[in-house]
Amino acid sequence: MRVEEFRTGLRAWLDEHDLSPVHDKSLDGDMAQLSRVRRALFDAGWMRWGWPEHAGGLGGPTILRAVLGEEVATRGLAEPGIYSLIEVLAPTLIRYGSPELLAFVPLLLSGEETWCQGFSEPGAGSDLASLTTRAVRDGAEWVIDGQKVWTSLAQYAQRCLLLARTSGPGHRGISAFLVDMDSPGVLVRPIETMHGVDEFAEVFFDGVRVPADRMIGAVGQGWEIAMSILPDERSSCFWHRVAHLYTRLDRLLAAAPAGSERALGEAFLDLHAIRSTSLRTQHRRARGEPLGAETSIDKILIASAEQRLFDTARDLLPGVVEYEESPWREEYLYSRAATIYGGTAEIQRNIVAKRLLSLGDE
Ligand SMILES: Cc1cc2nc3c(=O)[nH]c(=O)nc-3n(C[C@H](O)[C@H](O)[C@H](O)COP(=O)(O)OP(=O)(O)OC[C@H]3O[C@@H](n4cnc5c(N)ncnc54)[C@H](O)[C@@H]3O)c2cc1C
Structure with a gap:
């Protein structure tokens, strides 16, 4: 699919299918609207272009995703910050995840799921390599203990792309996981921003057991x-x-x-x-x-x-x-x-x- 062909077809489709916001202006409303927009765009194929076929996409250049997001933002169909979070998490999972993990990507693209990014901690923001959330191997599982903060949309998320320390200090000791947010031991406490929205949260991990096949990439590849x-x-x-x-x-x-x-x-x-x-x-x-x-x-x-x-x-x-x-x-x-x-x-x-x-x- 060529960029101009995509843009023209998309605009014609959006002119025919009114996806203007129908929910009230709140974070709950924005999230519901986002799911509605994603679902419709996914079912019509637009949301799948620019994503690789082995991850549930229809292929084509990644720039198609930029064209789609531009159109969504220009028409005010979804709040751009939460719409774009997909671009932060899905490409990385696709690049490093096993085929089993890639099976989750269509759930994100279709608006069925929300994911969050569990990187920052109370003592590790700019200096991310100093993070202290630990993952310890126990048989076929990893056991995770620690705390994340400023985790956008954690209270809505079904999965978290989490960074945790699997060995000694420094960036070489960090690994990445795709963690189910409904796992026992995960506690989410939303934080209100100064513009009055519970956009992000503290997330606590207390002995959370994660199957070993939920590691993204290899041990130590988190950085x-x-x-x-x-x-x-x-x-x-x-x-x-x-x-x-x-x-x-x-x-x-x-x-x-x-x-x-x-x-x-x-x-x-x-x-x-x-x-x-x-x-x-x-x-x-x-x-x-x-x-x-x-x-x-x-x-x-x-x-x-x-x-x-x-x-x-x-x-x-x-x-x-x-x-x-x-x-x-x-x-x-x-x-x-x-x-x-x-x-x-x-x-x-x-x-x-x-x-x-x-x-x-x-
Ligand atoms: C709206 C919003 C959404 C966010 N969503 C997420 C999310 O979903 N997931 C997630 O993991 N994180 C998220 N974050 C956290 C964000 O990544 C961190 O706030 C950021 O990395 C900065 O870290 P910090 O807040 O710990 O500040 P610090 O790193 O403590 O920095 C404090 C101040 O010191 C300055 N500073 C620090 N080190 C240096 C240095 N070496 N030289 C000069 N100045 C320095 C910084 O510039 C800053 O001004 C979000 C933040 C915001 C505001």
Whole structure:
């Protein structure tokens, strides 16, 4: 399937099949809407293009997934952050998982299941390699003890892509598992964000028994697996988010008073910069080029474009952020997280300085 053929067919199909949100604006509502959209797109085949056939997809270039996400975001069919989580977890499982584990992928693509990413811990965020959740082998099972935090959507998830320590310190001692969230010993405690949504959670693992065939890849391969997520997260996911941000720029253009052109132009330029950079990243990925430290530039650009956009809304529409219970307020507050999740702004700048500009450690 070629990109233009896919886009034209998809748009015609979406014009005929109205998937506009029918649920109330809440996290429960967003999750129900996401499942509805995924189910319909999966049954019609759109959700399966760009995913390999051996994982339940229909094949074709991965860029088709970016085109689909762009269309979903532009039409406001699903909340882009939760829609894109699939791009963080499924490609990695497909790359490293056994055929038995790959059988779970269609459940995710079709909206039947939600998965979460159990990486961060109270003492291990930027310094992820210091994580302490332990997995100890006991016959045909691993027994997991520890705590994760900031786990997005954990309270909705059926599975967790979990990193745990299977041997000594450092990144070589880390392994990855696909854990059933209804296993005895898993406790999920949602945390409310400052924009008033229980988007993430603390997750406790107390003697959780996981069958050995739920390990993703080999013992000690967890770090490599975690690092392999970045190119996926920073190509399709960012493309979806940029499409969403353009819809907000359009709203701002419609609402801003006369004389706002300069501020709007600056917000547009930031968005244009990340869209152009992201387009290049998509094409590099499509050509099979390895993506590495340079995707930190994409991360820096998207986080600053998002924050600039909502800062501009705050400045041009006085009061919408401070005093009103408006969508601007919620999105403004959420945009503050853009310089934290998926690698903080400081860490990305360190990577650019050290690995791309060879500026050394200081
Ligand atoms: C909305 C949201 C959703 C998230 N979802 C998930 C999820 O689903 N799964 C998951 O595992 N995690 C998730 N996270 C967690 C996220 O990955 C971590 O917040 C992030 O890795 C930073 O870790 P930390 O919060 O422990 O901060 P820390 O690593 O403690 O950093 C604190 C501050 O110190 C700075 N800092 C740290 N080290 C350095 C250094 N060497 N040089 C310069 N500055 C430094 C950081 O930039 C930051 O400003 C989510 C976070 C958010 C905000």
